[in-house]
Amino acid sequence: MTQDRRNARMGEIWILGATGRIGRTVTAKLAARDADIVLVGRDGDRLRKTAADAGAPDAKVLISDSVEHMAAEIGSRRPAVVVNTLGDYARTATTLARACMPGGHYVDLAADLDALPRLLGLHGEAVEAASTLVTGAGFGVLATEAVVAELCRDRPAPVQVRVDALGSVAMAAGVVGEAFAAAMVDMVTSGGRRYQDGHLVRTRLGADLRNHTLPDGQTAKSAGAPSGELLAAQGASGARNVVVTTGLAPTSRIVRALLPAFAALLSIPRMRRLAVRQLARTAVKEAPRPRTHSWGHADITWPDGTHREGWLRAGDGMDYTADVLTETASRLARGEAPAGAYTPAAAFGPGLATAAGGTFILDQ
Ligand SMILES: NC(=O)c1ccc[n+]([C@@H]2O[C@H](COP(=O)([O-])OP(=O)(O)OC[C@H]3O[C@@H](n4cnc5c(N)ncnc54)[C@H](OP(=O)(O)O)[C@@H]3O)[C@@H](O)[C@H]2O)c1
Known part of the structure; x- marks a missing residue:
């Protein structure tokens, strides 16, 4: 060149x-x-x-x-x-x-x-x-990856990492749309994933359910899903055991009990197409975001038993995603990252999450 x-x-x-x-x-x-x-x-x-x-x-x-x-x-x-x-x-x-x-x-x-x-x-x-x-330069991947990177700074690889992406998003009136509908249907058929002893293994969609009390006193639920946050958290920590959950995964007991039957049905290609088409056309009502903040969360344990927990607080998850993308594009235009392929905090460090408007709340 x-x-x-x-x-x-x-x-x-x-x-x-x-x-x-x-x-x-x-x-x-x-x-x-x-x-x-x-x-x-x-x-x-x-x-x-x-x-x-x-x-x-x-x-x-x-x-x-x-x-x-x-x-x-x-x-x-x-x-x-x-x-x-x-x-x-x-x-x-x-x-x-x-x-x-x-x-x-x-x-x-x-x-x-x-x-x-x-x-x-x-x-x-x-x-x-x-x-x-x-x-992955959006809310979910960066908000969790950045907390892991902050908590693991200058420490050896932990034994266990858990990350939770708890977005809060205002809804505009319209329809669900093809991209989101396809992502939801594919989540049901693919099931969850986690790292276990260094290997990426299948888990049940909706596993590792947790009811969170957030730092601002509000509450949220999340459960396991096949989500990119898993790879970013593993890369940022080097841990051999990593679990990821998201607020987008099904958390109700009845829906989780029915998931294996849904998954079997939706793995038939004709049924998948039908389900995506129907879901994509489903009307969405305008609604404010359900909680004041979106939160990225990490829970980390080291071999000597040390345990640390941290949060990244952001506003609306979609607005934060746009801010992350804008900040990333501006930094790329200025040539500020090393050459290669990266998740966002791996390219720019966890400070990208605060430059985009997030705030860390870390223990200790
Ligand atoms: N990682 C995260 O945290 C995060 C957060 C938010 C969104 N996302 C993802 O980011 C993507 C964008 O989200 P969004 O809410 O902005 O979706 P959106 O409103 O549906 O926007 C997608 C845009 O791409 C255009 N487009 C799609 N296919 C095209 C094609 N073949 N040729 C030309 N234009 C095409 C659409 O054009 P038309 O206007 O003509 O339809 C539309 O302008 C989605 O995949 C979403 O799941 C990720």
Whole structure:
């Protein structure tokens, strides 16, 4: 790679899916930071309206309705940073991340155990290409990974880590939508995961149920799910035993009892498609967020019996996700991370979580 080609790439930040919920917010936040943004999506009128609403009516727009076309445009126009808010990360992330190389940087919001390892698997290629790829730059992965990294700072690997992602999100009126519906159905069929003696093993979806009393006195429930927080917490701690739970997993006793039957039914491809279609169309009523704060939580035990607990407090989980993405994209544009493929705190340290507006509450 020539030095000229690398330098030419420091400049534009492309927002793929700029008309979506997160995309619109990130567009406005990056515009407020005077970033050189390009809005990418499938509808020119909606892209221009998003740019105008973001206070950047003259921002460039690129109309594109396929990952392959976006990848080709990235390859020829060489943006400095690509922010992927398209979703379906197991399918979209590696194609788009590869298009950024050499020299360009990439960030996405993946949070599942299919997409995260695939993107992290590009580490060697990214180092070689002097590119930084960040996956999981949203509430769940960062809010838990950052607490683990803080608690484990200057300590040996613990024996046991438990992380809990307890998002609180305001709902806008609309429908559930395809991406979220598919993620929920796939959670039921894949079951939970945990690290046991250094191996990733299956667990029951809804295992490790806990009723939390939060630092602000409110309460929340969470249970085990196949979630990307698991990989990030394992990487940040080096622990051989890691458990992850989320507030998105089913916590009611009746639903958890019915899960094996649902899982068997939904593993029939026709039933899965039907369930995703029905769930995607389900109406969502406008509602305020259920709790004042979103919380990331970690409980850690070391071989000598030392135990530490910590929390990261944030506001609305979606707003915090947009702040994490904005801060990550800005840092990538300034070339502040080492080359390679990382989860967010692995790339920038746990301070990213506070730079995005979170607050640590750690014991001791
Ligand atoms: N990790 C986390 O903490 C976290 C938090 C929040 C969200 N997420 C994930 O981030 C993703 C985005 O969330 P969101 O709420 O912003 O979703 P959203 O509102 O559905 O936005 C998705 C955007 O991508 C666009 N898009 C999708 N496929 C496309 C294609 N083939 N060509 C062109 N544009 C395409 C959509 O375009 P149209 O507007 O034309 O439909 C829309 O603008 C989802 O996968 C969500 O699960 C993760």
